[in-house]
Amino acid sequence: MNSSSPIPATALAALPAPYQLREQRAGDDDGFAAELYRSTRDDLRQMPGDSAFIEQLMAMQQRAQITGYQYTYPQASYLVLQRAGRPVGRLVIHRENAVLRLVDIAILPEAQRQGAALAVLTCLQTLARNHQLRIELAVGKGNLAARGLYQRMGFRLCSEDALQEQLAWSAA
Secondary structure (H helix, E strand, O other), X not given: OOOOOOOOHHHHOOOOOOEEEEEOOOOOOHHHHHHHHHHOOHHHHOOOOOHHHHHHHHHHHHHHHHHHHHHHOOOOEEEXXXXXXXXXXEEEEEEEOOEEEEEEEEEOHHHOOOOHHHHHXXXXXXXXXXXXXXXXXXXXXXXXXXXXXXXXXXXXXEEEOOOEEEEEXXXX
8 A cells, every 4th residue: 555545445345244345436426425415414404595505505515525625635535335235424535654534434324323433443443553554534523423433442632623623543
């Protein structure tokens, strides 16, 4: 695995059943990606106003997120998390030198709290341990469930601002 090349899904093959990871496929996964993004945007879905306008706003925000990720992390890997063959989540990971950045992880609401994120994070920690990498990520301060999971898994606070915490994990 190169110091800044995309991380193939096969590098995370140790994901326990019933979970699997595969490369996100442009075109084929667009509908799922849009559904997943919408499921993460309660703030926009709960806005008063015309539902068509809100859908357009969410689509625009999703395109902005994708563009931002591609610009900031051009070598990132986009992986679809499946449970028993059905897409339930997505992760974006980027490796640069000795840092494995979890750029984004999202799980459909109906698949949350069933061990998917725990399985992914455990697998990432194994990969990081085997390659002497540090895992870094950002989590929204309002995302209490994710913050609690990261804390239980040994992630430590590096810095914070009004909206997010920057966390890191290292096997050392």
